[in-house]
Amino acid sequence: MQSVRGMQDILPEESKYWQYIHQIALNILESANYQEIKTPIVEARSLFERSIGEETDIISKEMYTFNDRAKRALTLRPEGTASIARAILQHNLCANNRTQKLWYFGPMFRYERPQQGRQRQFHQLGIECYGSNHPALDAEIIYIAWSILSKLQCGQVVLHLNSIGNSKERQMYSEQLKQYFLKYIKNLDLRLVQTIHKNPLRLLDSKESKLHEIISGAPNILQYLDNNSTQHFDLVQQYLTDLNVPFQVNNKLVRGLDYYNNTVFEFKTNALGTQDTICGGGRYDSLTQQIGGNPIHAIGWGMGIERLIILLKNHIDIINKPPCIYIATQNTNYIGYSLRILPVIQQYNLKYEIDLSGSSLTKQLQKANKQNAMICIIIGEEEITNHTLTIKWLEEGDQKTYSTASFEQLVPVIASRYKDKFTQNIYKAYSTCL
CATH class of the missing domain: 3.30.930.10 (Bira Bifunctional Protein; Domain 2)
Structure with a gap:
């Protein structure tokens, strides 16, 4: 189709x-x-x-x-x-x-x-x-x-x-325009001749090259x-x-x-x-x-x-902003835990990507880097057991584990850094919208 x-x-x-x-x-x-x-x-x-x-x-x-x-x-x-x-x-x-x-x-x-x-x-x-x-x-x-x-x-x-x-002035002008175009009637096809009689103003808006020279000498409407x-x-x-x-x-x-x-x-x-x-x-x-x-x-x-x-x-070249946060989950059984942090992320309108592939953490981190994400949240067995989150700052390589309560306090800091990074220089065109 x-x-x-x-x-x-x-x-x-x-x-x-x-x-x-x-x-x-x-x-x-x-x-x-x-x-x-x-x-x-x-x-x-x-x-x-x-x-x-x-x-x-x-x-x-x-x-x-x-x-x-x-x-x-x-x-x-x-x-x-x-x-x-x-x-x-x-x-x-x-x-x-x-x-x-x-x-x-x-x-x-x-x-x-x-x-x-x-x-x-x-x-x-x-x-x-x-x-x-x-x-x-x-x-x-x-x-x-x-x-x-x-x-x-x-x-x-x-x-x-x-x-x-106004309508009265246009009517006077149209009549004068009609008389002007009729002088060139032998050079025009039937369709254009019909337009002269029905609404000669239409010809002034014509894109036809054969009319350009004729139009250039037409009466000036401002005089009417x-x-x-x-x-x-x-x-x-x-x-x-x-x-x-x-x-x-x-x-x-x-x-x-x-x-x-x-x-x-x-x-x-x-x-x-x-x-x-x-x-x-x-x-x-x-x-x-x-x-x-x-x-x-x-x-x-x-x-x-x-x-x-x-x-x-x-x-201009408008480039899509990359995700701020990439969520990598070690095991698909932990997906429910990963979903619980989405409301906190959305509260600050941060762009995120959650990986549901079940592939290894190494591959998920590679995908996070490929998408130019700022941080990767890692959720594995240890995080599930201790009710924590591990955050890796991908550009710097720094990695630290936080409690879920501490993460909520960290999100505004992440949001501020994300805005600073992706509304300057790299995304000049898009930043004018923000």
């Missing part, structure tokens, strides 16, 4: 990178007072049709949709924002003008050609803030993404920033913004400057989903080829209205974990 194409196992050697990302993100998000939300993987298809836009590739080509036994059209979520908007309305989370600062981490599903950094089951870390349209909030949530990417040490990343204004939208965008830039977040204005950036308005942004890298966006987001003040509720100001972003991991592997 094989895994389904585009849906991969995450093996232990890779899981340490996931844990590293999760821990760093959690620390930063907790500092910013964001709370975790978990939404179902399966939602009603109509939720995404109403929020993402029927003319997008996600809706027309990429969604995993099926009918259940009750003939309901259900979809594996292709992104996280629409689900959270639904949860905001369903549970009345913004009642009495409350602000909600939420984050999520989980799998998404899109039926597209599997490629480096994007599988059919992929994972996103994202944040959503509901209840304010102040431009300082736009800058803050961008700053949070920038802080996470900086802390992760994933190489050079560039923030691209734009404003796509009214005073309010322009002022909002100017303030976002000013606040980002105040936060010392470097950025470049990219007036061709529109993002790929229909629910965005005003501020949009992407963090890009040159280390991933055409799949160069590792985090993207923006403002979506009318999303809750699109799915049947009252409009609630909102902004957020999503970060692709698989792409992040590719970047991380190019810059």
Whole structure:
């Protein structure tokens, strides 16, 4: 049996990178007072049709949709924002003008050609803030993404920033964009011509090389913004400057989903080829209205974990911490005695390995050294008889026998030495998580 194409196992050697990302993100998000939300993987298809836009590739080509036994059209979520908007309305989370600062981490599903950094089951870390349209909030949530990417040490990343204004401004701009692209209609295939008529903004987001030169001469959306939208965008830039977040204005950036308005942004890298966006987001003040509720100001972003991991592997090597304690038992009949010390070890969150092989103590000590354990607890006939434990410090070679009560007092000392040894130098990457 094989895994389904585009849906991969995450093996232990890779899981340490996931844990590293999760821990760093959690620390930063907790500092910013964001709370975790978990939404179902399966939602009603109509939720995404109403929020993402029927003319997008996600809706027309990429969604995993099926009918259940009750003939309901259900979809594996292709992104996280629409689900959270639904949860905001369903549970009345913004009642009495409350602000909600939420984050999520989980799998998404899109039926597209599997490629480096994007599988059919992929994972996103994202944040959503509901209840304010102040431009300082736009800058803050961008700053949070920038802080996470900086802390992760994933190489050079560039923030691209734009404003796509409100719906009225976009409609005016879309018409001008349509007229511009129609001048090149003879050079474009039928699919691109259809996009010109349906949603010309989509072409600005195209990765097709034949469009690059045409796009470079397209009208600038910033010229179609009214005073309010322009002022909002100017303030976002000013606040980002105040936060010392470097950025470049990219007036061709529109993002790929229909629910965005005003501020949009992407963090890009040159280390991933055409799949160069590792985090993207923006403002979506009318999303809750699109799915049947009252409009609630909102902004957020999503970060692709698989792409992040590719970047991380190019810059840091995360090594699993070895066990602090290796428990070697001379006879399998003594295993019960060995198990009694586990609660004391776990009280201090120490990593341990208990040998159940029944092999000789010499071989067990060899395995303890091979795993780079700090100490080996030896339990033999003499220890059983005298209710003691023998501790061997593997690096120094020192060995001493303790009563079980004395061992309990020694464990904090062991824990302190273990932390000193394995959160410095050898495990630099992992120590940033601790």
